[in-house]
Amino acid sequence: MYLVSYDIENTKNRTKLFEELKDLGLLNIQKSVFYGELSKSEIKVVKELFKKLCGDEDKAFLCRCKIDLNDTHGYKKADLEQVEFDFV
Amino acid sequence: MLKHLVVDSYGVYLGLKSARLIVKKDGVLLKEYPLKNLKTISIKSRGVGLSSDLAYACGMRGVKIFFNDFKSHLALHTLHEHKSVNVIKHQILSEQNGKDLALAKELIIGKIKNQRSTILYFSRHKNQEKAKLISNKLSLLIGELKKFKLSKDEIFGIEGSAAAMYFKYLSECELLGDEFINRTGRFAEDNINKALNYGYAILQNHIYKCVINAGLNPYFGVLHSLRSAKPSLVLDIMEEYRSFVVDRNVIKLSNRLKGDFAEHKKFIAQQIINSLSKKLNYNHSKLSLESIMQRQVYKLSGFLCGANNYHSYVFRW
Numbered sequence: 025m026y027l028v029s030y031d032i033e034n035t036k037n038r039t040k041l042f043e044e045l046k047d048l049g050l051l052n053i054q055k056s057v058f059y060g061e062l063s064k065s066e067i068k069v070v071k072e073l074f075k076k077l078c079g080d081e082d083k084a085f086l087c088r089c090k091i092d093l094n095d096t097h098g099y100k101k102a103d104l105e106q107v108e109f110d111f112v
Numbered sequence: 113m114l115k116h117l118v119v120d121s122y123g124v125y126l127g128l129k130s131a132r133l134i135v136k137k138d139g140v141l142l143k144e145y146p147l148k149n150l151k152t153i154s155i156k157s158r159g160v161g162l163s164s165d166l167a168y169a170c171g172m173r174g175v176k177i178f179f180n181d182f183k184s185h186l187a188l189h190t191l192h193e194h195k196s197v198n199v200i201k202h203q204i205l206s207e208q209n210g211k212d213l214a215l216a217k218e219l220i221i222g223k224i225k226n227q228r229s230t231i232l233y234f235s236r237h238k239n240q241e242k243a244k245l246i247s248n249k250l251s252l253l254i255g256e257l258k259k260f261k262l263s264k265d266e267i268f269g270i271e272g273s274a275a276a277m278y279f280k281y282l283s284e285c286e287l288l289g290d291e292f293i294n295r296t297g298r299f300a301e302d303n304i305n306k307a308l309n310y311g312y313a314i315l316q317n318h319i320y321k322c323v324i325n326a327g328l329n330p331y332f333g334v335l336h337s338l339r340s341a342k343p344s345l346v347l348d349i350m351e352e353y354r355s356f357v358v359d360r361n362v363i364k365l366s367n368r369l370k371g372d373f374a375e376h377k378k379f380i381a382q383q384i385i386n387s388l389s390k391k392l393n394y395n396h397s398k399l400s401l402e403s404i405m406q407r408q409v410y411k412l413s414g415f416l417c418g419a420n421n422y423h424s425y426v427f428r429w
Contacts (some may be wrong), residue, residue, distance in 0.1 A: 036321035
């Protein structure tokens, strides 16, 4: 599992990165924090996106981590897990 | 990540935003799913809106969209997967070179073996003698299939008598609840038969998906009769998995299936898809049942094209 976080000033670029990370299947667990599984190639994609969309003053990172539900506040199990099957 | 989406509510709209599927109702965004891992969308209700952009994106990604109710089965997909025409050529030729009979036999042997293991599994603690008796009878039928050269009708006959024995046993031992008397296909009135039919429909979608991925023609079967709009090959391959995937789940849920059937639909679908994602042993490795089914269909396609033998997947109980 990976955590991706960013601080981008330009609204257009920020929205673009937000959309792209969502397309990769990451969950936006906070306004500019994403969490979820990434494959090796997807990690490369995220790094490329950082290069493309972050200005000189902006900051962004990704790191490997596992969030333990017991160590959180205000989250439910469903907020941190993607389902394989859903019924609408 | 989401692999299968089932839509069963009137007035829902499915659209596309960036590379995600969005679900809206009355203009309000309900849910968003990335298309990345999506494999099937099953639409089980009328009045569901579908955007052309989404249909295009699904076609490009090989996502199959299924529409089905109790009467019909329809799948939307592109022929992207049918690039390999040779597979279809060999599939059609199978009728002449006798491979269709060999395959039909193997599929039915697999079906009876799996029915036998379902019976033995649910008779671990009670009715053991009765179960043994019936398992011996089923073993005899398997022996018959293996030994003799049989025609399609004879194979179907053996399959039919095995199925009759199997459902009679389930009904006598009240494994499917006391409501269940005999098995009815279409126009079933009791909840157990409805649940079985609903489960088979879900399984059918999954097998259809595997068949399309393997480049085979789902309508050219080896055992079921060839009729327009009847996916014979899918129905043939399904035989192997019916008892493990659907019957076992319905037997487990049979006590809960009382009252209005519509209320139980979601739960049944959930249970069946759960058992499809369950990891099982396959060729010394652990794979989800869904991937096993896909590999089996690839092997079947290989068999038709002249490669190794095909062996049906037998579940351990």
